[in-house]
Amino acid sequence: MIKKLIAAAAFGLGMAGAFAQDTLNMGLISTESSQNLKADWQPLIDDLSKQTGLKVNAFFAPDYAGIIEGMRFNKVQLGWFGNKSAMEAVDRANGEVFAQKVNADGTLGYYSYLIVNRESPLQTLDDVLKNAKSLSFGNGEPNSTSGYLVPGFYVFAQNKIDAKTAFRITRSANHEANALAVANKQVDVATNNSENLEKIKERFPEKYKDIRVIWTSPLIPLDPLVMRKDLPEATKTKIRNFFINYAKTDPREKEIVMKISKLAGFKESSDKQLLPIRQIELFGQRNKIEADAALGDADRKAKLADIDKKLAALN
Template sequence: MIKKLCATLAIGLGMTGVSMAQDINFGIISTEATQNLKGDWEPLIADMSRETGMKVTAFFAPDYAGIIEGMRFNKVQLAWLGNKSAMEAVDRAKGEVFAQMVNADGTQGYYSHLIVHKDSPVNNLQDMLGQAKNLSFGNGDPNSTSGFLVPGFYVFAQNKVDAKTIFKVTRSANHESNALAVANKQVDVATNNSENLDKIKQRYPDKFNDIKIIWTSPLIALDPLVMRSDLPADQKAKLTKFFLSYGKDAREKEVLMKISKLWGFKASTNAQLLPIRQIDLFGQRSKIAADPVINETDKAARLAEIDKKLAALN
């Protein structure tokens, strides 16, 4: 009788575990206002719930770190992330890249930008660096690829300046907030990217017309999708199949276009993050090399450690 009861309890617990495992929280990075993101993503999330048989719920946080920490503590099992935040999720939150966005126009990536008001006397990077002490700057989220990492390396580290100290005032916000702040003359210059400016053009055409691009980065690989590496294999397979086959009819194509003018998704791996890891390490190296406070012995040791990591990536 006791054995039978234990077996019944084990079956019950096993069934409960399976049921709980079917609940998926899908993290969505805060590139713009939450209500806009909900409108763009909820049709796809509803389709995912229906086609996979899992209960999928959107998970929003005020910053990128909230999604990464959510995945770290298993409050988020699946996420749309930028390359920099995906790197953090892989390194700190048991994340693994399994898919990548594909643009509808066939392009392989997007661009980081620095933007100013159309009436600004700042017309290029040299103007900005020369006038920085009199300018206010809208930086991106610290875990943003296009809003922080890429301009941090190409604009600031390579010019041996620090974005935190070169400007009169520096603040951080999401892409949409920075674009609108520039258009409204609340900040003089800010980071943004080609994808978000496309959305600003659609949602706020008058504001878009008040924005001028003064710098464009090299091409950035399109955003990855990340899932927790310890998800059950059957769930991984269902989620992967859903994304890699999404966009099969006119309605789904419309959903993808609304999200970010996408054609769909293709298979990817953590290898997608290699260039971002290199940029991140190069940025760290440049900052240490230019720091006058660090003593030479300590500086040499820290630079050697970064060089070792760079060599391992190669």
């Protein structure tokens, strides 16, 4: 509990005081440095203030959990999340998905990657798994969809491998830090995604040349936007209308969303977007239980039955 209170307090808003209906605090997940995130998102946040009449403040926590806890304690009312962190916000922080990013080409997905240095002898996922004990691994934030959950399921759980113990060294960082660590040969292999590598290509072109993708995931739904369920309905309508209509025709707005992440804008969405992510997480839990030699047969059967029940409910 103490850690959670500290995370919420990190926003500098204090634990006391009610949410003012004319003020909106928007949290942005830490996919890269706060400086870069602010440069990309601040123009949109300024437009959100102007077009809704709300005073919108942007907050950047050092990790995904800080944004989730901020929403939980009502110090953040609106946020950009990945699917995994959005699931946490919906389940634990009274959040609801209301919109989703749309790529400039109209697609609604992106990809998780495993990356290595271009000079690395590692060529395939099989090379990584066979040599894991001699490798250093840059994992993503625990609440990251593409940096942690997706590779955790497709790369590790499906191969019955525990990423925490499989490698010589495992560390966690945001996408940008992991990409630069690979480029600088500070880690042998790391998670990343197609969106972040595009930003690395733009911001660090020489470093980008030193990065090579060796594994690509199935398509992941693009990031959702989440707001607290208990916001006044009039405020929720203003927020929803702003994002759904943003960058539809205005050339300046189009430039802003392109800078954020090569977007065309946003579309309406709901908590249903999180369904495949929930399934992946449950399948991952199921694989861990099946592989846990310390569990007795009766305990294993009971745990598996509980997960199968949850999977059936999702279907």
